[in-house]
Amino acid sequence: MKPIYFLIYASVPRNLHASQTELTDLLDTCRRINTPRGITGLLLYKEGLFLQLLEGPEPAVKQIYAKIFQDSRHHSCMVINEGVADQRLFPDWSMGFHDLTDPQLAERPGFSQFMNQPKALDHLPDDPDGCMRLLRLFRESM
Secondary structure: OOOEEEEEEEEEEOOOOOOHHHHHHHHHHHHHHHHHHOOEEEEEEEOOEEEEEEEEOHHHHHHHHHHHHHOOOEEEEEEEEEEEEOOOOOOOOOOEEEEOOOHHHHHOOOOOOHHHOOOHHHHHHHOHHHHHHHHHHHHHHO
16 A cells, blocks of 8 residues: 655634634635545634644645645644655545534543644644644544
8 A cells, every 4th residue: 555645734714713604615625626636634623723634645735735825814834744654544535624613522532622722823833643633533533
């Protein structure tokens, strides 16, 4: 099996209080762009912060991230972790999505307050393993 490239990044949306419609539109766009490029992953949103895992062919993942980095709807983009894995975490998800503002999520076993800490963006780069644990939690709970 060929290794799969992954990239985890965080960014701050310019619109800190995105509506459900805006988030749904963003997700639809992600899926439309990612599917033909063989990119899968998960997008987590917590009011004022995105955390996303992109996985697929390395050139395609890097191209998508470069577009995100230059997108005026985001700022403070930073790569948290990148590398290769033996398999995809989200092979069937053109782009999964979870809004972490849902209070019922905190009741799930193993839920992490990882993105709920003050100034979470300042802490994410220091804990790439914590980011990966949070992403895996959603893979295992779906």
